Amino acid sequence: MSKVLAVILAGGQGERLSLLSQKRAKPAVPFAGKYRIIDFALSNCVNSGITDVAVLTQYRPHSLHDHIGIGKPWDLDRQKGGIHLLQPYIGHLESDWYQGTADAVYQNLGFIMEEQCDYVLILAGDHIYRMDYSPMIAFHQQHGADVTLGAVIVPIEEGHRFGILETDASGKVVSFEEKPSQPRGTLGSMGIYVFNKDTLARVLLENAQAAGGADFGHNIIPTMVERSERVFAYPFAGYWQDVGTIQSYWEAHMALLDDKPAFDLYDPSWVIHTRSEERPPAHVRSAAKITSSLISHGCIIKGQVEHSVLSPGVIVEEGAVVRDSIILFDCVIKAGSTIDRAILDKEVEVGKDCQIGTGDDMTPNRLEPSRLNSGITLIGKRTCLPDHLKVGRNCKIGTDLRPEDFTTDTLASGETIEDRTFAHGWERERARSRENARS
Template sequence: MKARRGKVLGLVLAGGEGGRLGPLTDGRAKPVLPFGGVYRLIDFPLSNCHHSRVSDVWVIQQYEAHTLSEHLANGRPWDLDRTWGGMRVVHPTTGGEESGFFEGNADAIDRNREAIASFDPELVLVLSADAVYRLDYAEVLERHRERGAEATAVTTVKPAEEALRLGTVAVDSTGLVTAFEYKPEEPRSDIVTTEVFVYDAKVLLDTFAELEGEGEELSDFGHSLLPRLVERGNTWADDLGGYWRDVGTLESYWQAHMDLLEPEPQLRLDDPEWPILTRASQRPPARVDASARIEGSLISPGCSVRGRVARSVLGPGVVVEEGVEVVDSVVLGNSRISADIHRAIVDEGADVTQETTGAEEPAVVA
């Protein structure tokens, strides 16, 4: 008789400030930063959870938490508003031994050790809300079980200029992780972690307790937790095998949108077999006037376009005036464009009245 499998607990780490995104995260949690017109960054891991049948999901939040709570809507868009299980939103607490703000992703989990132990999962699936990608977590979980792994890191390949912002791993021919470096100044490997991890729950909690007892730093995974697990010799790499982009900088956020506009994009937002689910407001259809010219762009509901839009993404309710050019740009919702913009990111509700052109980095109008 086959043994019954235990529960999987999904933990979405959604508390970071996103400081490298400048004004785009002033006043909003990074996970609710708009993406692709009508979506938010956190929609990607939550949609993946829905399609992968991961139905117990805790969202750990901190920075500008109210902006995230409004979007989460008790988990309803992702079928996580359930009487039993479903979505649980976790906040920093006050008044106890574990009170105060989280100091990093590992610390956020460590401070919830008792709650996780009480939930008693077999596996813990840890996800960030900083990247755009599609992934069937069920397949990753299955391979983790087949290997009898203590930890699995989902990986992809990135050039050195991106790898230095991430964790890198060395793997042997079987996929076993033999070395790990956290944000190395000179990466020795182009295989990076995608901030998708599977942990044996007991091993994870025991390792946290062990490291805490030794006085080790428990802020981010890369400082102590992952190096310790790699040393134990049962951490495995699982290649994502598709599109993945961290959008933690202005350049990468802009580039991820340009990727959507390729003739054959690697990440399709219109895939009927794996739709990205979100909490969306009701908007009328976009209006494109006779004076408008649109080339290779995404236009969201509620937009009014009377000028030229080329290789750009417009969020809901954007107005582009007649005679104006919007080229190679990302315009977030409810903005009005009355002057030409090229290679720019326009924040929600902005009124652009002066010509704006980006250089090495895209220009930002907030």
């Protein structure tokens, strides 16, 4: 049996996720209550029989490293193969941060070449899907391909977010354009590639010698297509979602709440594994009311939860209402407050009788109009909101804020309260440095 090394690209900053990826790598962003986004790629690997996995990290990797650890939840804590966490480093040849997806793999080419593998499966760490990679690898072998791309049908209006490709009758890719302003088709690249190991090394070395670009989609794949190399597309018809924007992240969560969701978290034949803390069962109190929601372990529900996803440890107090929202780990919604169409990051505390996401004013966010324009309000990690605060739509409230940071009890739609922690921390660090210099 051919041996496969999976390489998961998990170093991206994910700016389009705004506050959610401000202090963590995008693959470490929580999803569906108890999971992290990277859990889906890792689970796909082990469920496909691939047990040699390298995860390339870079941007704010601490929570991602802590989550993956030695790979035990995915049965990847092995003496041979298993999980490998690889970061950029300064050495004799490698001396820079990853400049793109291809550069990230190129900087780890020494590790890849030392691995006893025939094929390298390159995956994005920020997509939600269930996929057995074995048929794709078999397709690659049967077609004698140099590289095989996973491909899905995407809406034409979303084509500018993807690599758009065209194929002939055999599945050979005859054109490829990364994120075109005017897409010519609807067949989009999933960011999944199967390379012959030697082919991968050759194209990366050639690209480096030619001082080419640093990305698979922008540089490597188009060049291979132009050279008429054997680039094939493997059609994938299952559920696949790029949750790289606030809107797509919210929509993917809401879709989980359908009576027959397109993505079934409860399929026993394809378990999504994760690192899960030991917490007590969720407790739904006698006055609580819950409809069409996902409630994780450790939650205490005394109020009302409608069409929402709650991560572990969330507390909804008496008279509070959570509607069409995503509430991450250990948030507290105090008595009498209403949360409507909002995303609350970890450990947010909402004061009493607050209204978060209120009114019909859909003014886009003044600072992030392209990211917050559909009525979703964001609140950053560990922020504590004062009692009686009223917040409109498309608002952004930063991280680590305290009640005294709010100078008014109303935040109009489209407005932002910035994260002051970084600035305060920077000033403290500068003062400490000056004091150390004096001493």
